[in-house]
Amino acid sequence: MKTYLIIGGSSGISQAIAKRLSNAGETVLTASRSGSGPNHQHFDATQPGTLDLPDQLNALVYAPGSITLKPFHRLTAEEMLQEFQLNALAAAQVIQQALPALKRSSQASILLFSTVAVQTGMPFHASIAMAKGAIEGLTRSLAAELAPKIRVNAIAPSLTQTPLADPLLNSDSKREAAAQRHPLKSIGQADDLAELATFLLSENAKFITGQIIQADGGIGSLRTF
């Protein structure tokens, strides 16, 4: 049995990951601002504070994220800094805290989240693309620095039905329009991403590190005529 720490776990993709791992009999610790349970700790990644960590960790998932969509000229420095702090800086700080416990594992894995809007330019995404671009850089640098003992990968989703994306998907017409924009004619479901996440965290992915995996219904790389 392995021990996983998920920053998040109370909703969306990270909750689906936690459920899958728990159902597989793994020990899953979660940490976020809401949520409860014996394996859950209250933690706000944007505030100073230390995580309660086990002696040894097999894997760490950092799931908090945001979607600020705004015309570039209306973005304030404060909004951009907040988005950078939650999506990128806090991820790096959590990894720094968890690193000693991860290093005590013979093989460990870190999973981060980017967005399709980093590799593919999309209007109104400047702030989140900057913040998640930092995650992609962090993924590759850390993968190099922590090899061979710790693998580091990231998933870059397109629109996925979760509380975070609800404002963009909260009606049949919005969901249908979003689905039609994707070559695969669908939006993501939390479980689609959790399937990929659990694979990347598992030993089945032991030859994969430093990768940003696009899970985006084809929208980031395909054109259908």
Ligand SMILES: NC(=O)c1ccc[n+]([C@@H]2O[C@H](COP(=O)([O-])OP(=O)(O)OC[C@H]3O[C@@H](n4cnc5c(N)ncnc54)[C@H](OP(=O)(O)O)[C@@H]3O)[C@@H](O)[C@H]2O)c1
């Ligand atoms: N959904 C999409 O369409 C989409 C698209 C592209 C990328 N992504 C990325 O995928 C990742 C997961 O997204 P999601 O849609 O599953 O988001 P979500 O439904 O908002 O879930 C985020 C999780 O992170 C936790 N969290 C948020 N802020 C936190 C904080 N300050 N401190 C500690 N925990 C915090 C939340 O728990 P609490 O509220 O309890 O703190 C929740 O469990 C994010 O990084 C997001 O940027 C999502």
